[in-house]
Structures are given as C-alpha cells and as structure tokens.
Amino acid sequence: MRLVIARCQVDYAGRLTAHLPMxxxxxxxxxxxxVSVHADDRAYKPLNWMSPPCIFVEHSAPExxxxxxxxxxxxxxxxxxxxxxxxxxxxxxxxxxxxxxxLDPGLQKDGVEAHLQALLAEHPxxxxxxxxxxxxxxxxxxxxxDLLCRDAEGGYVAVEVKRRxxxxxxxxxxxxxxxxxxxxxxxxxxGVLAAQQIKPQARVLAIDRGITCITVDYDLLRGLDNIExxxx
Amino acid sequence: MRLVIARCQVDYAGRLTAHLPMxxxxxxxxxxxxVSVHADDRAYKPLNWMSPPCIFVEHSAPExxxxxxxxxxxxxxxxxxxxxxxxxxxxxxxxxxxxxxxLDPGLQKDGVEAHLQALLAEHPxxxxxxxxxxxxxxxxxxxxxDLLCRDAEGGYVAVEVKRRxxxxxxxxxxxxxxxxxxxxxxxxxxGVLAAQQIKPQARVLAIDRGITCITVDYDLLRGLDNIExxxx
DNA sequence: GTGTACATATCGCAT
DNA sequence: ATGCGATGTGTACAC
Numbered sequence: 001m002r003l004v005i006a007r008c009q010v011d012y013a014g015r016l017t018a019h020l021p022m023x024x025x026x027x028x029x030x031x032x033x034x035v036s037v038h039a040d041d042r043a044y045k046p047l048n049w050m051s052p053p054c055i056f057v058e059h060s061a062p063e064x065x066x067x068x069x070x071x072x073x074x075x076x077x078x079x080x081x082x083x084x085x086x087x088x089x090x091x092x093x094x095x096x097x098x099x100x101x102x103l104d105p106g107l108q109k110d111g112v113e114a115h116l117q118a119l120l121a122e123h124p125x126x127x128x129x130x131x132x133x134x135x136x137x138x139x140x141x142x143x144x145x146d147l148l149c150r151d152a153e154g155g156y157v158a159v160e161v162k163r164r165x166x167x168x169x170x171x172x173x174x175x176x177x178x179x180x181x182x183x184x185x186x187x188x189x190x191g192v193l194a195a196q197q198i199k200p201q202a203r204v205l206a207i208d209r210g211i212t213c214i215t216v217d218y219d220l221l222r223g224l225d226n227i228e229x230x231x232x
Numbered sequence: 233m234r235l236v237i238a239r240c241q242v243d244y245a246g247r248l249t250a251h252l253p254m255x256x257x258x259x260x261x262x263x264x265x266x267v268s269v270h271a272d273d274r275a276y277k278p279l280n281w282m283s284p285p286c287i288f289v290e291h292s293a294p295e296x297x298x299x300x301x302x303x304x305x306x307x308x309x310x311x312x313x314x315x316x317x318x319x320x321x322x323x324x325x326x327x328x329x330x331x332x333x334x335l336d337p338g339l340q341k342d343g344v345e346a347h348l349q350a351l352l353a354e355h356p357x358x359x360x361x362x363x364x365x366x367x368x369x370x371x372x373x374x375x376x377x378d379l380l381c382r383d384a385e386g387g388y389v390a391v392e393v394k395r396r397x398x399x400x401x402x403x404x405x406x407x408x409x410x411x412x413x414x415x416x417x418x419x420x421x422x423g424v425l426a427a428q429q430i431k432p433q434a435r436v437l438a439i440d441r442g443i444t445c446i447t448v449d450y451d452l453l454r455g456l457d458n459i460e461x462x463x464x
Numbered sequence: 465g466t467g468t469a470c471a472t473a474t475c476g477c478a479t
Numbered sequence: 480a481t482g483c484g485a486t487g488t489g490t491a492c493a494c
Contacts, residue, residue, distance in 0.1 A: 014487055016344055017341070019340045023334070024332075025336065028270070030270075030273060030275070034276065038233075040233045040334075041262055041266065042264070044268065044277075044472095044474060045276065048487095051489080099256075099258075100256075101256045102255070102256060102272070104257065104272070105252075105253045108252075109250045109472090110249045113469095113471090142467095143469080163470090163471090167483085168400060168403075172469080199481090277473095283472090312472095343487095344485080345485065375484080395486090398467095433467065
C-alpha cells in the first residue's frame with residue numbers, strides 16, 4: 001500500500017465525467033491495483049477512485065503551460081476495464097510512503113439478514129402460534145421467497161425477511177405472491193413481512209395490499225437459540 | 233488527516249457486530265472525526281469504519297494478558313450517534329503521520345440522470361413525434377414523476393427517466409401510473425420508460441404492464457443541445 | 465455470465 | 480429529522 005499526500009487535480013471519465021480542481025489530498029494506491037483519492041472528510045467514500053482490475057501508468061511531468069502555471073511533478077493515468085480513465089496531475093508532494101501489509105485474515109460478521117432468516121426458520125412459532133416451516137428459499141419463477149410456512153389452520157404463508165423493511169421489500173413480496181397464487185396449491189397464500197424494523201411507508205403499502213407486518217426481536221431470537229444450545 | 237499503519241484488532245458493534253483479528257492495516261483518521269480501517273485490497277471500501285458525527289477516545293494501553301500476549305500500545309474507541317462503537321486495539325505501529333489538507337474545493341459531476349432528464353425535458357420530440365412537455369417532476373401522492381408530456385393526439389404520457397432502467401424502475405413507474413389514473417384528467421395516462429439502457433427483464437415486465445420502453449441516446453441529445461447553444 | 469437481492473450501503477434532496 | 484431515489488453503487492449467490 002502506497003500513501004501519497006500531494007496537491008493534485010483529478011479528472012474521471014467513464015459513465016460520468018467528474019473533475020476535481022487542484023488541492024491537497026490523500027491518494028491511496030492499494031496492492032490490488034485500486035486507486036482512490038480522499039479529502040479530509042467522508043469516512044467511507046473517496047472523491048474519486050478506480051476499482052480493479054485497472055492499469056496504472058505514470059507519465060513524465062509535462063512542461064508548465066506558462067510562468068505562472070503550477071509545476072507538475074507527475075501525471076498518473078489509471079485505465080479501467082470498460083475504458084474508464086482517471087487522470088491525476090500531481091503537484092507538490094508532501095508525503096510518499098509504501099508499506100507491506102500482507103493478506104488480511106478477513107472479516108467476521110454477525111447479525112445480517114441471512115442469520116435472521118435462519119433463526120426464524122428454526123422458530124416459526126415466533127411469527128404465529130402453531131406455525132410450522134415448509135421450506136426456506138421457496139422457489140418462484142422470479143426468485144426465492146425467504147420462508148414458506150403453514151399457519152395453525154394449515155394455510156400457506158409466504159414470509160419475506162428483512163433487517164429493515166422498506167417499500168421495495170413490499171414490492172418484492174407482492175411480486176412473489178402474485179406468481180405463487182397462480183399455483184392451485186398456493187392460490188390463497190398469505191403474505192407476511194417480517195423485519196426488525198418496518199418503515200412507516202412500507203407498513204402502509206403492505207397493509208393496503210393485505211400483507212401482514214411483523215416486527216421481530218433479533219436479540220430475543222438469539223436468546224431462544226442459546227437456550228436450545230444449552231438443551232442439546 | 234492522520235495516517236497510521238499498525239497491527240490492530242478491530243471490533244464493531246452497531247447494526248451488526250463485526251470482528252477483525254490482529255493484522256497490519258491502514259487506519260485513516262480524518263479531520264471530520266471519521267475513522268476507517270483499510271486492508272490492502274477491496275478497492276475503496278474500508279473493512280470497518282465510523283461515519284461522523286462520532287467521538288474518538290484514546291485509552292491508555294492495557295496490561296498484557298499474559299507473557300505471550302501481544303503488547304498493545306493503545307486502545308481507541310469511537311462512538312457513533314446511534315450508540316455504535318468501533319474499538320481498535322493498536323499493536324506495533326509502523327507509521328504515524330498527520331497532514332493538514334484544508335477544505336476540499338469539491339467535485340463537479342456531469343452526465344447523471346438529472347442531466348438526462350433536463351435534456352429530454354428540452355427535447356420531448358425525441359421521445360415521440362409531436363410530443364410536448366407539460367411539466368417536469370409532476371407531483372403524485374407518493375412522489376414526482378420525472379416528466380409529464382402530451383403526445384401528438386393530446387393524450388397524457390408519464391415518463392420515468394433512468395440512466396439504466398432495471399426492474400425497480402418499472403415498479404416505480406407502475407405505482408405512479410396507478411395513482412395518477414385515479415385523477416379524472418389523467419385517467420388514461422400512458423407510461424413510458426426512457427433510459428440509455430434497459431435491462432431485458434425490466435423490458436419484459438414493462439411491456440407486460442403496457443409501458444412503452446424507449447432507449448435514448450445521451451450523446452445525440454447533448455449534440456442537439458450544443459446545436460441550440462450555437463443558434464442562440 | 466446474467467439476474468437478483470443485500471449492504472453498518474452512502475449520498476443528496478425535498479418535505 | 481424522515482422519506483425517497485440515485486449511485487461510476489460494490490458484493491455475494493443462484494440459475
């Protein structure tokens with residue numbers, strides 16, 4: 001990884017064009033070939049970047065355009081796979097260092113939607129008394145429904161699981177229901193949106209479409225899971 | 233901006249929990265208080281981060297847990313606004329430097345959807361012969377339709393503009409059309425999806441719903457605009 | 465490879 | 480603040 005702090009001017013041309021006037025910034029060159037240009041704010045997103053795979057070329061510094069023009073020390077050009085280009089004109093360099101970081105052992109995550117879905121699959125009774133799981137990832141022609149259950153009366157219920165449900169989650173479940181109801185067996189399948197948090201607008205749309213909203217308690221579900229761990 | 237290259241272990245707790253084992257990484261501390269932890273790959277995405285506003289606290293180095301345990305030089309804690317925490321245990325430090333970057337003059341973009349919408353608003357005849365613009369951002373109860381036009385016969389047309397149209401663009405326009413058609417004046421409003429590129433699945437769904445798909449040529453539109461610039 | 469959905473999405477705008 | 484849509488979204492997974 002190479003860290004450069006320098007005055008620079010940046011021009012990107014690809015799906016859009018973008019221009020950064022000359023100013024002092026951090027230029028980050030990673031071992032994967034990627035290049036990113038950071039200002040002194042925004043934790044997550046750089047001002048400009050090029051994702052790998054890409055080709056980095058360093059041109060010799062062009063002659064100054066006039067006696068008043070800033071002296072450039074280098075011109076960097078990064079070419080992406082779709083013909084995207086990132087041109088970085090380097091002025092005064094304040095820092096330039098390289099570091100060998102090695103491979104990262106990687107990230108362990110917990111709490112994402114997949115885990116929530118697994119917990120609900122193991123404990124369908126938390127969605128409704130007497131409910132049982134038919135299968136996870138029940139296939140429909142346009143994609144899998146997260147959970148297919150049966151309620152206490154034996155009726156089918158399609159459950160869409162989200163961490164935070166928004167309007168597109170309702171649209172997604174609506175499409176699934178529409179297609180599932182074309183099957184005789186699932187003609188009267190009911191829809192349930194299960195999420196840790198349901199946005200008000202999503203709730204309104206869901207109710208308008210006869211979809212039941214259930215907010216689930218992730219910590220409670222994890223608790224159930226831990227109790228089971230102790231029992232077995 | 234402060235750049236630290238160090239062996240570190242990171243734990244994030246917030247919407248999810250995440251753990252990074254001890255390894256050498258770049259820690260970026262920006263002037264806005266944000267913190268991000270980068271490995272030598274994954275392009276511009278940090279492994280962990282905390283967006284501003286957040287509070288940074290440096291604790292004294294804890295005593296080693298045993299004679300074999302790695303010596304920690306510092307323990308950093310970053311607290312976000314929603315109670316998110318990022319804990320960084322710092323081991324050996326290979327680099328530590330600070331730089332004053334100043335405010336960035338900012339980014340200039342061109343070519344995004346807004347521009348495409350503006351060009352189509354100025355040249356509705358490129359969508360259909362004899363078409364005229366009624367208004368941009370025509371309001372509906374659930375949000376504005378990009379363009380409302382009238383065709384050569386005086387019929388209303390609602391146009392959703394996208395750079396690349398996918399299935400959710402069709403859903404969006406469908407919702408707008410459903411609500412617009414509740415108004416007597418717009419009872420028979422027609423739907424048009426206008427985009428530089430339309431994904432096959434989106435096209436199928438649109439046609440199934442009676443929505444017309446039009447691919448627009450951005451460069452051609454810009455050309456029309458330039459010609460106009462010369463004329464006036 | 466395409467299509468689909470998820471993300472600690474982030475970001476910007478309007479209400 | 481919240482809602483909503485766009486993003487040079489990036490990323491993983493299934494078909």
